[in-house]
Amino acid sequence: MEKKASNITVQALQRMPYYLHCLEQARDNGIKTISATSIANELKLNDVLVRKDIAAVSSTQGKPKAGFPVDELILDIIDYMGYNDKKDAIIVGAGSLGRALLGNHEFEGYGLSLVAAFDIKPELIGKEISGIPVYHISELEAFCSEHRVPIGIITTPPDVAQGIADTFCRVGIMAIWNFALTRLDVPEGVLVQNENLASSLAMLSHHITK
Amino acid sequence: MEKKASNITVQALQRMPYYLHCLEQARDNGIKTISATSIANELKLNDVLVRKDIAAVSSTQGKPKAGFPVDELILDIIDYMGYNDKKDAIIVGAGSLGRALLGNHEFEGYGLSLVAAFDIKPELIGKEISGIPVYHISELEAFCSEHRVPIGIITTPPDVAQGIADTFCRVGIMAIWNFALTRLDVPEGVLVQNENLASSLAMLSHHITK
Incomplete structure (x- = not known):
């Protein structure tokens, strides 16, 4: 084996x-x-x-x-x-999609351990969502450097996604799960997995209107 | 044009x-x-x-x-x-992922109009989530027949997904957005768009453990 x-x-x-x-x-x-x-x-x-x-x-x-x-x-x-080998992940953007991911405990069965969320909304900072702490985005870089997080998840509006991806790459994140509707530019060696619900919807809509 | x-x-x-x-x-x-x-x-x-x-x-x-x-x-x-041409959709399974989709008003910009949710949990039935009514699953067939809904979304556990897909097909749903971790068997002409977060996670995990 x-x-x-x-x-x-x-x-x-x-x-x-x-x-x-x-x-x-x-x-x-x-x-x-x-x-x-x-x-x-x-x-x-x-x-x-x-x-x-x-x-x-x-x-x-x-x-x-x-x-x-x-x-x-x-x-x-x-x-x-590698499902037994827990890999830490952080999530940037604690909107409705971010919250759904934070609340999805199934991910742990797949080796993903969500350790922190980041946002800019004052009312969220310092709170917990499904037991996971929410920090201000300004703490992202320090947090990642300290905790050596390998996976970053982006659930922000598209216009800020590239900036977050840049920060991710700077602090050594190797795999990015991108839910924002934009293409990310990352150095070689970093994997971007795009998860685009709007693109899926495009398929569905097209099928029933064609 | x-x-x-x-x-x-x-x-x-x-x-x-x-x-x-x-x-x-x-x-x-x-x-x-x-x-x-x-x-x-x-x-x-x-x-x-x-x-x-x-x-x-x-x-x-x-x-x-x-x-x-x-x-x-x-x-x-x-x-x-067809983004201006609103297409009704229903969602079966009002767990954390279902709720995130119900709360995602961006979908309307893509022509999707969520009109109802279905679940089996007594505490959810008759309530609204993000303004969308939640019905008991037993009402699914009658609702779809009456409202001629073209799109069905499945956010249930995998073991009940095929049964729901069967009901969808019976009432004339033409496009299924499947978030459950199972492959659906549907008649020709019905589109299944699989959205599998576990498969995406598999990509990310594999990239950082390889």
Whole structure:
């Protein structure tokens, strides 16, 4: 069960939470082994793809007919994805979306630990949202330097997002989850994951108006 | 300024909100014309791509040197994307994510009008969240049939999502925005837009642990 090398596609990586959830459901139903075909059917995926994805993150061998041992596969995915290894994250912008993220305790199951929020609204500063302290944005740089936070989340209006990303990069944040409707310019080595609800909405609207 | 045909790529469609925001910012700064190159620089895109995207949604001709008339291009994008044509949507699951979506009034700018929420928790039924009424899930089918809602949003736990999608399809919902960590099986013609925060988190975690 040694850790596999990092030669995995983005798509495979994005499927891992689905596999994990499917396997955990099987385990909770008392199922001990599961075939790639069952997983594929459950998730509406191709079973060759499922076998390939599993092989990329686990050296667990599926037995003919019986399939993969569920518990072992769960542990391999958790291990590969680093879900047991908590990574601190901060969030800038404590508006409605920021609050929803702060209140989402599911993230902890995925290895994300929200440690602080930052905003500019005087009425929020010094308060806690879902148990997480809110600081003034002017304290962002000092906080990040002191705590060596690896992940930064941006849920601000788009016009201030680049400035925040610049600060993030200056203090050593390596991965940015960007919910603001703007493209961020970051140095090589820093990952920006854009999460754009307006772009998703564009897809939905277009589908029903076309 | 007649409406262009629907031969646009998913990626182009997803860039439209970015273009719109960029153009609105320019307009608010008193800028009357803008070149594709300026838009491309602002959004960190290739300018050939920007020209192609604009041509797909607008017959406005950019003038050499001066560029595109900002106001006209804004109207063309709004028109193409149907942002002026409000589309009703309902949301099932009034947990923290559901509440954030209900409280996000920006969606109205993108043509989405949230008209009702559904949940099973007795303490929520009959209340309003951000001015939107919450009904019991048992009323979902009757409500949708009566109001002919085209868009359904799922922010429930994954194990009940398929059942809700089935109900959506039965009552004629054409586009589903799925935030639940499960793949939905829907008839042809129904669009499912999966929004998976856990998959995005997988990307971020993998980047900093690799």
